[in-house]
Amino acid sequence: MTTVTSGNSLNNNRSSNNASPASFNLAEEPTPLIASPPLSASLSSSSSLTSSRDRCRRCQQLVYCTERIGPVKDALYHKLCFKCLKCDRQLDFKTYFTNSIDLNDKEIYCQSHVPRSGKGVFSTENIHIQNVMKAPKLNVMQKLDDRHTGIHLDSHSVSIVHAMKAQQMFQQGREKVSAIHKFPALPPDMIRAREEVRRAQKSLEEKQRQEEDQLFMKFRNARELEEKKIEQEVTDEWEKRLQMLTAKYEDDLQRKKDKTIEPELTLRFSKEKAELERNMTLKRDKKREMARKQLMEKEQETTHSLVSKFSKEMITLIQEKELAVLTENGVDDQRATTLLRQPPPPQPPRRRKRDLYQDPSVFEHVDQQAIAVAESEQTSYTELVDQLTYGLLTDLEKSRAIFRWITVKDLNAIDFQNNLAADTPMGLLRGIKYGTETYHTLFMRLCSFAALHCVDVKGHSKSVGYEPGMRIGEGKFTNTWNAVVIDGEWRFVQCNWGARHLVMSKDKKEADIAPPKPTREKIKYQYDEHYFLPDPDDFIL
Structure with a gap:
């Protein structure tokens, strides 16, 4: 056990026999090495070092430095205990809220359950100022109503009232109401x-x-x-x-x-x-x-x-259910049957990646949603994909959410136990434990739950060690990646390389032509945007 002793403590030890140096263990509790203090002093020292300030507010267990969050309102938490008091949602420093109404409340909340000040109520003594308080609000509403004056429709013209209001809104620079609705504002x-x-x-x-x-x-x-x-x-x-x-x-x-x-x-x-x-x-x-x-x-x-x-099977099921909904809502059969269309034949995409999006920042809300889902636990693929694609409408956004979840979730670092139940969060990825499921197989599985057509492709790709003009021998630069249908075109996705890559030395000998064998020391886990929908000429040989 290492003894940590400051210079001041050494000087105090020489001048006084009552002081003694102390060694610190992982729980930060000192253990006397030279002289034992009196029993009362020892108890008071031990109680002060293991006071409630060093313990988690939720589980009351000792908080170590490696798993500490806080202090938040003079309270410490474990990382796994840093949750909303109401719904047990996992929080961090960006998502937690405190009670600003009751300063004595030391708890933390999520955005949905944080206490908020309610609507003001006038008592009988202050009822006379109610009209005065409403005056500014009425003035603003009157100005808004004045913009719609000038049009008077009688009972014979009531059928065109919506069209007239739509023209007014368009002239004033406002969008249609249906265009600014945000999910989950659905019928x-x-x-x-x-x-x-x-x-x-x-x-x-x-x-x-x-x-x-x-x-x-x-x-x-x-x-x-x-x-x-x-x-x-x-x-x-x-x-x-x-x-x-x-x-x-x-x-x-x-x-x-x-x-x-x-x-x-x-x-x-x-x-x-x-x-x-x-x-x-x-x-x-x-x-x-x-x-x-x-x-x-x-x-x-x-x-x-x-x-x-x-x-x-999953894609067919989803399409049949959606077809039944369209038919029930009165959609004609010809339009409804287009939903059951087969994926397009394998061919290069007509557009480049830059035609889909110019900057990854357009996916900021999608990436944040995928990262938040990766920090929580799910017990089924249906629940996982439902959370990943919640509020996402396009195939591009859905595939992006699945791709970012896989790249954020370090599957190779997961510590699986021997007795895994199938309906547990870790049992969901038990194929990774047995080595029977790879990144591209998992991506294809998750895409099917989002009704995305996806296949895996085996071939030669431009991997580490490749140089322009290099002759490709048998068995060299072999790789497996995914192709997913986005806007009617097949697009490549490489989740494995998007999550990690090999770190090579700058100087390479001529004899080292073959790609290096990946090892734990040479693998660096870092997200790479290039491997999400790369253009074929930039990716394959």
Whole structure:
């Protein structure tokens, strides 16, 4: 344990026998090293160091420096305890609010539940000033009403009153009311239809999850069988070679009549046995690694096929539900059936990326929404995509939200437990734990819940180590990425490289032509805007 002692404490120790240096542990509680103070002084010192100011206001547990938030109104919180008092929504320094009405209230709230001052109420003693208080408001309203004067319509012209008001609003520079409505200001029938689609999605997802659980069970059994097979093969070979080595040792003992060399033969036998054990251990590990890679490739292909089938089922379900809503609302069959259109044939997009958007700042509200969703937990893909696409109307915004969620959520750093239930937040990404689901497979799955057509593409791309004019050999610069339909055109998305990239040295030898093998030390997690909808000539070879 490291002792932290200041210079002043050393001087005080030399001048007084009652003072003593102290060592600090992780809980910041000093432990006396030289002289023990009196019991009353020790209790008062301990109580002062572990006072309520050092404890979380919510759970009353000790707050460590690494997980501390605050002080907020002289109160500390754990990061996970920094939530709204009313709805338990996770907050941060940008989203929390305090009670400005009651200064004695030390709690924190979200924007929806923070106490606000209500409408003023006039008592019977102050009723005489009520008209005086309303005078400025009435004056403003009168000015607004004056702008609409000059038009008088009788009962015979009531049918054109809306058209006349629309012209007035247009002349005054105002937009249509329907154009400035913000989500979720939707009609009740549209909200009910949306909820019906979500319920159907949740039901289909539960059926798909059961089928996926059965597939994971097959994967687990196959891995266990392969592990037993490798263990049995290595054990049989070990016993066979050990038997041969023992027979050779015994034969040497019988042929050598000189008993003085018996310790030498025994020592050589022990060394050869230890060397054999090391070789067999290495051989077993290599077999395990090779079998693991082969099984993982096979499992990824099987999972990809299953997720592709799930995606088609989900998109078909959403389209059928939306078609039923359109038909119920009186939309003609020809227009309604266009909703069930198939994705376009594979071909390069007609427009460039800059034609879709000039600056990533146009997605600021989408990115903030995706980051907020990534900080919370969901138990189903339906719930996750519903939160990601909440209020987003275009395919571009929806694909952007899914892309940013995957790039923000560091899937490789998630610490999965062995006993994961399928309906838990971590169980939602259990495919990442088993290594059967990759970034592009997850992106394709989430796009289907947003009714976006998405596929994965295997080919050669301009990855790290590529130089213009370089000849591409067999198996070099192979990669897998996604293609998603946006505005009737296929667009590329590479979530893996959008979330992280390799860090290379500036000087490269001629012999190092092949791309470097990625390692934990060389991988840097940093968001890259380039890999969201890159143009084909900038991305593929």
